[in-house]
Each structure stands twice: as C-alpha cells, then as structure tokens.
Amino acid sequence: MAAFRARTNTSHDIGAIYFDLDNTLIETRKGDSLACRKLSEELTQQYGIPQEASSKITTTYLKQFRKCPDNASYTLDVWRTSLWSKAFGDKYSYLAKKIYERWLYLRYRYLALAPDTVSMLRQLRKKYALGLITNGPSNAQWEKVRKLSLEQYFDVILVSGDLPWEKPEARIFEEACKCLGVRAENCIMIGDKLETDIIGGIEAGLAGTVWIPTVEKPRLSADDPKPNFTIIHITDLLNILNRGPGAPELEDSSSNASDGS
C-alpha cells in the first residue's frame, strides 16, 4: 500500500481515492471543442453550409451549452435541441434535431475514457475503493456517467445536483466516506479545480490532494491552496501511489509545479 502521510502526521494506508469527473477523468472541455469542430466540418461538407457560417453555428452552440448545460424545465434533449435551433438561426434551424443527435454521438466519442485511464482505474480498484465526486446538474452529469459506462469503475458516485452540498463543502466528501465506510484521513482526492477539488479535499481533512493543471490554470500562484501533488496526466497518479514506504513525504511536487517544471 502507498505511504501517503496523513495530516495528523501519522502514516496511514490509503483506503479510497476520489476522482473529479470533468477535465480530470474525462477531457470534457477538449472533447466538446473537438466534437464541435468536427461537426462544423460536416455541416460544410454534407449540408453545404459555408465554412464561416458552420464555424459560427457550432461556436455559438458550444458557448451557450457551456453557459447553461441543463435547464430543469426541459429534458436534456429538448433543451439542447433548442440551443442548436437558436445557433442555426431561421435559415438552418430545420437541421437542429438531426445535428443534435450527431453532436451527442460525437461528444461521447470524444469524451470516452482513454485506454490507459481505464487500465489505471481497473488496477487501482484492486487495491482501493474508488469514488467519483462531481459538481453539476444531475441529468447532465448522470448522462456522462451512463453514456461513458463509468459505473463499472466506482464504488460510489456522487453528483452534487442530487445532494444538498457540492465541492468544496466537506459534507460531500464526508458522504462519500460514509458510503464507503472509510475515514477522511485515509482518502485522497484528485481533480483539476483548486477552488473545489483541492480546497475541498484539504478542508475535509483528507490524507492528500492531487491536482491536474488545466490550460486556463497551468500553475499554482503563491496564494493558491497547496495540493500535495501536481501531475500532468491522470495516469501519473499510479507513480505517486506506487512510490513505496521509503518515498519522501507529500508536499514535494506542488512546489516544483509552481515554477512550471
């Protein structure tokens, strides 16, 4: 077992690992951009819509979708079709339903877990309980979980939209611990957002936090919360967990990341 050192300064074995979903386990931002880029090409090639117009339509859709991925008054399908319809404008709005379906297919093709991530989760599951803790609207997050068949990899999945709390509130981490029958100081959290995943993990008293920087936030600033580790790719987590009992204590890599190394 890995020798993560708990906040109490006592060595503890890690019992559970909590993952964030978007831009941690799956590359949501990148995948959504790629799906829209591909769709833009298809609108030009298959429907004869000029390139500039196709690009504007897909960009408009993506912007509105990111701003409001779900609207509780509608089903996901109705809401997104209406966003496509608005993005197409009067001239092409007849394509909205068909293109929504194509977008949905492309989206989940691009969001699929990478084979090395699948292999990592399977490997980790032999040793640790695994949890998925994601902030977001219930329908939109569960759609990702189901379409990407993520349930098979986790012992608990918590979506904030179903609960009275969200990250960074300690209660959502406590709920995960309760579900798994583990103590907070025997768990680690991995995620891309300092303000939710990392602060939340620290304040919930977890044994450690692991941060994956993003394009928008590539490095730590002096006043940022300090994750114990910073890794570039999610599968780098294995290197941290497999360091063995003689490895240095935590808090030795986030400082490196702050200068971009």
Ligand SMILES: [Mg+2]
């Ligand atoms: Mg995230």
